Amino acid sequence: MNFNAKKKRIDDLIKLINYHNKRYYLEDKPEISDAEFDLILRELLELEEENPTLKDPNSPSQKVGGFISKNFQKFKHLEKMYSLENISNKNELEKFIIKIQKTIKDPSFILEPKFDGSSVSITYKDGIYNSAATRGDGSTGEDITANIKTIKNVPLKLLDNAPQGLIEIRGEVIFPLKEFASLNKKLEKSNQAFSNPRNAAAGSLRQLDTKITANRPLIFIPWGLGMSMNLNIETELELILKFKEWGFLILGEFIKADNINFIQEHFEAVLYKRAELDYEIDGLVIKLNNFNDQKILGFTSKYPKWAAAIKFPSMVAKTKVKQITYQIGRTGMITPVAELHEVTLGGVKVRRASLHNFDQIKLLNLNTNDEVLIERAGDVIPKVLKVSKKINSTKFKLPTKCPSCKSLLSKEGSYLFCKETNCIEVLKRKVAYLASKKCFNIVGLGESIVDNLVSSNIIKDIPDVFSLKKNKLLELEGFGEKLAENLILEINNKKTIPLAKFISSLGIRHVGENISNLLAKNFVNIDKISSAKENQIESVDGIGTEIAKSVVEYFSVNKNKEEIKTMLDSGIKISKDSLIEGDKFLGKSICITGKLKNYSREELSNIIVKQQGKVVSSVSKNTDILISGENSGSKLEKAKSLNIKVMNVNQFLNL
Incomplete structure (x- = not known):
């Protein structure tokens, strides 16, 4: 790349980053993921480092990210609110520590979670809540005093030994994952769903109606100080203890560290535990523990020199789509899947990515041979984020027939369904689920054996599972006398089942473990469930209109009722365990x-x-x-x- 091409690329990247910063900070409507943004920013940083004469003083690399909305009053921070420099690998971590060691002898560090939320600054005067603001551009933010005041865990008066004078407490407002999922479910109906919990937190803080903010389950977690008067503490660890004394909530571990191996081990341990948390973190923050050491090192125009964010490994990569295939679920739902050229994400080899539904394909404008950006978050199935390049694409056509039984598909919203009651693939998935731990827990009846039994026409419907004969099993390749006897014995031993698990085994659309438990608890037996009206089912706390309608529709189909009768006639017994035994925890x-x-x-x-x-x-x-x-x-x-x-x-x- 020649000089002019490099200058043009830097200019283009600056415009692109500024655009996405505006979408992210000001409008709370990001168009790309954090990982994608980091790729763009990293390219800019590398180009600027290689070509220092091309570095623009107004580059995003030189400024604290953020914008100030016109909907709120401006608020001047007493002390600047900095961003953190990112560390992406062990080499960068070593460089960061070595650089500090050149100035500070035997530095001691503190490691803490990097919460993925919205950064704010809260000012207290003589221990009393005074004001609050967003980070903004670091010097000036938006006045959100009224909104922060509604967050239930923000103390309006600091407890024990509150400092006199002014103190700015910096922290993160986060949106718990469970509550985020619940909120988005409600907002999806009006197409106002948030893309992630962080944007839900930021959007909730920017409400002009404080009642909306008050009704959101936001949590404030303190992580640092701005201006502080009359505060006699020397380390970050002492500060965390002070936060607790004053009445703030502290989440996660705050660990002292003094060598890179321990830091790396702790980082990997947190990365492993990340999926268990009810809030999002996107890495660790490493800081010098001693405040005097921090003062010696000082700041750049954008970052403190004594702290950085150790980011979790990128879960985004580019690859090509080989073809789009389909999975058929136990309810007949057809899910499109992108078959990919193999790529490694977070140490895991990825060959497939979920496309969720057919509207998603249309939204992405996805076709075979496209180069795509894929993301893997936690342990979930990778998903396609966007098409990055069109390469001799073969246009995707929406299927009209079931890939298995060739019957016409039914479109319901964004989803396609096979409604053919005799579809072999649907039957395979139903039988596999029925045999799983969530239902009858039939050990030895795994997916491969189920596929074999259904394909060989030995199992033609659900009740056939409970009337399998040894001689039929022996006809199948791989089945010997002992294996056949053990499977039949196992099936006979599992014919007694709680009502909730029996309901779950039926494959009713929208009815999994939780809904099955609610139905069992409120209707006591299968006859009462099968004869219940839609309004009776909907009256159960936790069951909505769509689920109630699905249950009634299932029991209105004669084939389904006949299958249940045949199962019960074959010796299936619904145990008393499925009945309510008392009310010790009623309402708890x-x-x-x-x-x-x-x-x-x-x-x-x-x-x-x-x-x-x-x-x-x-x-x-x-x-x-x-x-x-x-x-x-x-x-x-x-x-x-x-x-x-x-x-x-x-x-x-x-x-």
């Missing part, structure tokens, strides 16, 4: 966390449900009890901060 929301002794989560959940309690996956102000095992982590911390009753398994069982 109970969360289970950590490694449990003597009991599995499923066993404890069954005990709670039988006593009319509700099992929840995250801790919130509405949680009544947290059952805590070993290594409980963030849920235990949050429960303590919210004064929620915490007990071990034995204490819980003795209630």
